Amino acid sequence: MTVGVILNTTSSDLLIDDAVRQARQARASGLTSLWFGQTLGYDAPTLAAVIGRAVPGLHLGTSALPVFGRHPLLVASQARTVQAAIGGRYHLGLALGTKLISEGAFGIPFERPVGRLREFLTALRQLVHTGEVDFEGELLTAKTSLPASVPGAEPPVPLLVAAMGPQALRVSGRLADGILPYLAGPRALEEHIVPEVTRAAAEAGRPAPRVVAFVPGVVTGDADAVRPALYEQLSFYAQIPSYARVVELSGHHHPGDLAVVGDEKTLAEAVRRYRDAGATEVVVGATEADGDNSRVRTWEVLGELA
Template sequence: MTVGVVLNTTGPGNQIDATVRLAQEAAAAGLRSAWFGQVLGADSPQLAAIVGREVPGLQVGTSAIPVFGRHPLVVAGQALTAQAATHGRYHLGLALGTKLLTEGAFGIPFERPVARLREFLTALRQLTETGTADFRGELLTARTPLPARVPGAEDGVPLLVAAMGPRALRASGELADGILPYLAGPRALAEHIVPAVTAAAEAAGRPAPRIVAFVNAVVTDDVDAVREKATEQFAFYEQIPSYARVIGLSGGERAADVAVIGDEKTVAAEVRRYRDAGATDVVFSGTDIAGDADRRRTWALLGDLAD
């Protein structure tokens, strides 16, 4: 099982420089992968390409680019460039996105998200594997009157999806290489998510999918204070139906209920529960909410688990 961390920098300094420094620290701690979110700030594939080139020991990934407001031709170019820059260590994550961001930021109706995901993945697979596409769907068209290859990225790019609902899991199992569930605890993974995506992959004749579980986790002695901070910081996700659903399937009511907070023994035991539930990778997010000392302590544990 691969262990990794989401790198998220804040502060007045240069974000790219700060992220590279954090990635170097993560690699020195023994972590195997670094992941970068995509909202409206830094471009995640570019950030991953820079970090992967500066820190050769890390796998790098995007988690995750919404399929609304993007086009497969553009995303393929970004992903293939990152793959060439990192010599095969880049992983592309896609997401359905949310109504709030899609309509509020892009002014695009949030309609038929799973159908759009299917078409996006179909066109993107052609582009990342062959450098060409001839796809015309109901919602998207992707054609290559000129080649879209990137020398150095001939082996393609792993395609992962932040899928947790039944229809998105079915599409991901059929068309992607794995999933990136977030706020899904071991119970939701074992009873709902892993069986659904695995069955879809088997029915489509595809290999067993990767299950890259993103977990809010902190090693700390001040459990009550950190959980209170987590309750405040992660409350935003409770407004989003897909996250609210998976929190409930995990046995929680608040996003903080599925956060892993405690000493090394407690957190290591929870990582094992994720592995036993079917996770092939565990990526820690939110490790910075308790300050640098606890973040470093958390990363040290992850490095030990990786070994």
């Protein structure tokens, strides 16, 4: 499971059947890992259960559920249900989220996000491993009066965090199974992200964490036409300080500079650079930027690499 792709669930006309069909295409291309984000549209864990039941052999990852607006008891029930439904192929991604979503959409003050992540992971890890928890922190409480049984929810759902800042990386190294950096180029991974999270895991006596690098990329024969659209699409992230910082650490000025656009060789070389920088897995998104045909070809190239 070293190479995966993102299924774009933000299209206004994407039906559940379309998502299942595309997942089958990904598996037929040789891929074993499919990821999708959590938006205010489709519920990502539910979609993972639907697709996982329909497409054997495909690992499903959700990247990422913000910890604000959720509770570890409910997230654990949801994740373990998905794990049982699809035979142990679910990977749960979590995120701090943003002030815009937390306060603007949920009406929850975006306060002490790293502290909330630490407490959320502490409680959630106990739950996915044992079905029980007795935790009372400064920011949240999670207690089970009876064991929360979900037969078949094995192995324990891997917990991964969309962490890129030093504090979040240290928490993730100690408490999560891996991280999900996005728009963090090979330089940022090799010099900052991977050393920080690996060191934190080692200090906690835990194995080296997974580093699942998310990369915008597409195979196309018309890079000059596709690249401007990706720049516009990725401009949103320039407004978010955590992304702006990691783009700068990558040696770039705009998130669009990290988009991999070109022929098959261009994409293959980019995947290798990320792997050489410490990524244990590379997940490519924006693969539909030049239409369905480019998505299929991109998935085929990645399937060959996988």
